[in-house]
Amino acid sequence: MKYRHLAGIFALTLVGCASQPTSTPFEPSQHWVTQTLDNGLTYHLYPDSNESVSIRLYVHAGSFQETLRQAGYAHYVEHMAFNGSIHYEHNDVIDMVAKSGGQFGADLNAYTNYSQTVYQLDLPDNQHMDDALLWMRDIADGLTFDPQEVEKEKGIILGEFRFRRSEPDTLYEHFADGSDYLTYDPLGNRSNVQMATADGLREFYQTWYQPQLTEVIITGNITLEQGEKWVRQYFSDWKQGTTPRPTRPALSQQNTSDLIYTASAGDAPRLSLFYPQGEIRIADQETLLEYRFDEIATRLMEHRLQNAFYNAALPTQDLAAFNYNTDDQRYTELTIAFPVEQRAASQSLFLNTLASLRDHGATQQELDMVLQSYRDDLENFDWYRSQLTPNTLADDRVYAISYDEVLPSDLEYKKGLKALLSASTLKRINQHLNAFLTVNPMIELVGAESEDLNTLEKSTDSLRQILQQPGLMETVSQVDTPFLSPAAPGDIVHTQTFSNYPDLTQWTLSNGVEVYYLRSSHAGDDVYLRYASLGGASALPRDLYPAGQLAVNVASRSGLGNLSNVQLNNYLKENNIYLGPYINETSHGVEMSANKKQLGNVFALLNQLTREIHVDDNQLASVKSETIQAIEQDKASPAGQLLYAINHGSYTEGSKHWLFSEADYQQVTPEQIYQVHHELFQKQRNNTLVIVANTSPVELQTLLRQYVGSLQFDAGSTPDFSVGYRDPIQARLELPINNHANTQYFVRMIAPVRTADAKTVFMDDLLMRIVNKRLTAVVRENQSLDYSPFAMAVNSDSEHGVDWILSASVEPADAQKVENAFDEVIQSLAQSISADETAIVAKQLITDLNNMQKNASGMAWYINRYVINDFGLDAALDMEATTRSITASDLTQRAQQIFGASATKQKVLMTPQPDAI
Known part of the structure; x- marks a missing residue:
């Protein structure tokens, strides 16, 4: 269910229907308490039993409140809230949130729209409420607008133009043509940003940041008394202003011509x-x-x-x-x-x-x-x-x-x-x-x-x-027996429980399939399944790689069991079942979810998908055509050309990562699709089924014997998880192909080290957070080169090596600066990781893992991942202990492996085409 309250799903009037003769307004939720202080500030409180707390500061001022001379100022002021106030210098608020277990971007953010500016802060608990509300009060009337900080922020905001306005939004601009929405873009314009001054921003700020124009929202782990006390403590002495609250703008006249x-x-x-x-x-x-x-x-x-x-x-x-x-x-x-x-x-x-x-x-x-x-x-x-x-x-x-x-x-x-x-x-x-x-x-x-x-x-x-023209009647025939009956049932030959995780049970079936059942109240009346094994493309011979990339779509569109493709689509929707088969570089399987009343149908689907698929010649031709078109579109775009240049310059043709040509896909046969299915879904390679639900284990055991234990497998060979890099990889690529007036800069770090266990997986997660924090500090905050530099790992689980990419988008004139900045970050990573950094990111990871345990689908993925890759389930389940066992020395050693002298570094620049500058 997508339960988004009135705010998310109640949103329009019906076209073509008569107007309603009556109007029945909604009775408001009694969970919310809304009050107004004497200075005009409105606050909304929602106490509940969650451990976390969320705070929002809503200012009724956006781009519609700007003069043309101030275009972009509302958004600029929003940025300055993170760059110095009475109680928080420079980026101190980011450090405060990090130490609480939150993260800049995910838990600390803000946005500006046409009629509002909203500041967002999510905390894992209520231990830092005073720090958080102190910052919110600073936003109210305590921003300092230091001229040096204002000047530095210009580069970041111009980077946001590159980030958010890299492609024209032709459709939106068409609808908004001639309206104020096109005139008052919340980002403003580049020239106004470049000419902005501290005094000009302060003038806008003092006019519009006033209590009668502001609302405070607090939800989560508070009592009503605490919430009211906090609001009065931090906001009651904010002096009321004279600016009237803007009225809601009339509906815009939109351009609906073709x-x-x-x-x-x-x-x-x-x-x-x-x-x-x-x-x-x-x-x-x-x-x-x-x-x-x-x-x-x-x-x-x-x-x-x-x-x-x-x-x-x-x-x-x-x-x-x-x-x-x-x-x-x-x-x-x-x-x-x-x-x-x-x-x-x-x-x-x-x-x-x-x-x-x-x-x-x-x-x-x-x-x-x-x-x-x-x-x-x-x-x-x-x-x-x-x-x-x-x-x-x-x-x-x-x-x-x-x-x-x-x-x-x-x-x-x-x-x-x-x-x-x-x-x-x-x-x-x-x-x-x-x-x-x-x-x-x-x-x-x-x-x-x-x-x-x-x-x-x-x-x-x-x-x-x-x-x-008059439409023709369409009919779809019905099928009484959608799937083939399973073979003779198997049995459960071993049961194991986990003393430290009493809600988890492991069953071993007679055909070797390992089943893990997590009984979780967070699943509600739904059931989540993840059936998978090691393999994926790594388990296929090279001549089946292209077929492996087509197989899921072809099989999904060719029907299943006694159902045609249309009947299968109807069946899934009638029973509200999600079915998601997949083939990755190192694993393959199927993800499923449904109401637990559909458990029998879910298991029957899994049984049928594993035993037998159909391959329709017309559907194969259709998927080939789509794939070839996608390749042609990629090759026509700068991003696609860059991807192919990096790929073919990094991998051998025998690598599972190699990007194939149109001709390779055109040659795929139906027999090859069947071979892919047999090699991956009908062989035993530590096949594992994870179930997360809140239902009786006895019912599951009956279904497991009938539909999973009855499956028969051939023995599968151990996949080859080598990556297939070229030797050597080209150290530098420069491609003048960008059709935008900016330079995309990438650094790729490749290291021949394994991710062997749960602790190492956790270490890589912590290290990724540290890398992104240092990138943000150096590239964004210190040197104002880009709005959103980032780092990410692109290697797959169990591969023989790690592969990380660091990236930024900068002005062409700043290419050397960003290269120097990235070198600085990488060198610092190879030297040391501090104990303070380790403690901060460890708290963030524990917060995220605690939240994930409330997500039934996420836990099915999590358990399956650690089991099939043999990372160690006990350590993975003991999340906090494993996280806290990681020291700064551990992270320093891992960082040296990935960013040190033994790693391969590749630098890539996509610079503008001559006519794009």
């Missing part, structure tokens, strides 16, 4: 239809009901379109139906992307399918499968409600403030779901679909380089004519 343009390099040709849905804000039960009708219609359209393209085996790069939001209005977008040579066929099928749904409606089976998620929401409401975290609650309040919405009570929410399920008859939903699809939509046509835009523009009339 849009035709050429795709950016790397993007596919596309047809999209946009149906206007009115204002985002929802204020009453009637509007909510109409919104949900529209949501149901959108899901039905997406489902019918998916089935149509599955059945026709037409290649697609994207096929979806979803909400597209501008700042104050919502649209439903129906979109299809395709190979250019398939434009006519794809557009015709797309439009004819919608016409059929408009004229003949959905079937009861289709409606039932869509309504199932709402039934689950109602049935499991209390459990979903109990899983809400303080940061989610705080963000929902922020949304409600932004759109002047009421957060409804639990009773109101349930009442709305009951009303929906009662009203959603097939007749009413089909009337809604008819009204929805009778509206004339805005058309977006995105052309390939080879297509003439004038021709595309002239085609819009014919597209509308196709859509207006």
